[in-house]
Amino acid sequence: MILINLVSMKKIQISPSILSADFSQLGSEIKKLEECGADMIHVDVMDGHFVPNLTIGPPVIKSLKKYSSLIFDVHLMISPVHKYIDDYANAGADIITIHPEATDNLAESILKIKNLNKKVGLSLNPETKIDVILKFLDQIDLVLIMSVNPGFGGQKFMPEVLTKVKDLTAIKEDKGMKFDIEIDGGINFENSKAAIKAGANILVSGTTIFKDNNGDIKRNIELLRSK
Ligand code: DX5
Ligand code: ZN
Numbered sequence: 001m002i003l004i005n006l007v008s009m010k011k012i013q014i015s016p017s018i019l020s021a022d023f024s025q026l027g028s029e030i031k032k033l034e035e036c037g038a039d040m041i042h043v044d045v046m047d048g049h050f051v052p053n054l055t056i057g058p059p060v061i062k063s064l065k066k067y068s069s070l071i072f073d074v075h076l077m078i079s080p081v082h083k084y085i086d087d088y089a090n091a092g093a094d095i096i097t098i099h100p101e102a103t104d105n106l107a108e109s110i111l112k113i114k115n116l117n118k119k120v121g122l123s124l125n126p127e128t129k130i131d132v133i134l135k136f137l138d139q140i141d142l143v144l145i146m147s148v149n150p151g152f153g154g155q156k157f158m159p160e161v162l163t164k165v166k167d168l169t170a171i172k173e174d175k176g177m178k179f180d181i182e183i184d185g186g187i188n189f190e191n192s193k194a195a196i197k198a199g200a201n202i203l204v205s206g207t208t209i210f211k212d213n214n215g216d217i218k219r220n221i222e223l224l225r226s227k
Pocket of ligand 1: 017019020042044075077148149150151152153154155184185186187204205206207208
């Protein structure tokens with residue numbers, strides 16, 4: 001029996017972060033991302049409390065939904081997060097990713113997102129260990145591994161997090177689990193291959209996609225996806 005390594009079989013998906021987009025043209029920027037082959041839209045929500053930056057909230061997300069049929073991969077860098085989950089679900093988030101540190105009851109917050117028929121993601125900051133979410137891995141759809149400290153685009157990739165990606169991949173394979181592994185922060189054409197090799201199957205990128213190769217978004221998405 002040939003045991004096919006399913007992890008390496010998964011299609012690599014690209015989720016461009018609109019944090020690096022032109023915020024005065026978010027609708028057309030999102031439309032452009034879909035036309036250029038993005039698999040989903042990474043929406044970085046920041047509250048100026050969980051992270052030292054402030055971006056957009058539910059009304060803006062709701063207004064952006066008409067510009068793309070892609071999945072809205074919403075990364076909530078807000079705390080407390082539990083009481084706002086309904087608002088983001090109603091605004092049109094398809095994946096709702098939260099930070100374990102941002103809720104008093106992670107099990108309840110996961111259940112709330114599932115009951116809203118949304119996909120559940122848990123995000124680990126660079127210094128947060130996999131142990132924090134180990135017992136929830138069989139209940140969630142995605143683990144978002146931060147390769148920068150959350151809050152800003154354009155930061156330097158932290159290669160030490162690749163060990164965490166490899167460890168998570170080993171757990172996933174060992175237990176035959178299905179969750180996606182997404183990596184987020186400082187992803188570029190050099191480190192994307194190492195991230196894929198470690199087991200990430202969704203790459204988030206803002207700066208590289210919007211700024212590299214004179215802003216050739218289509219080319220940048222294709223380059224990031226290549227193994
Ligand atoms: C940081 C955000 C990331 C970031 C990615 O807090 O979660 O999504 O915007 O942007 P780049 O690719 O520029 O690091
Ligand atoms: Zn993000």
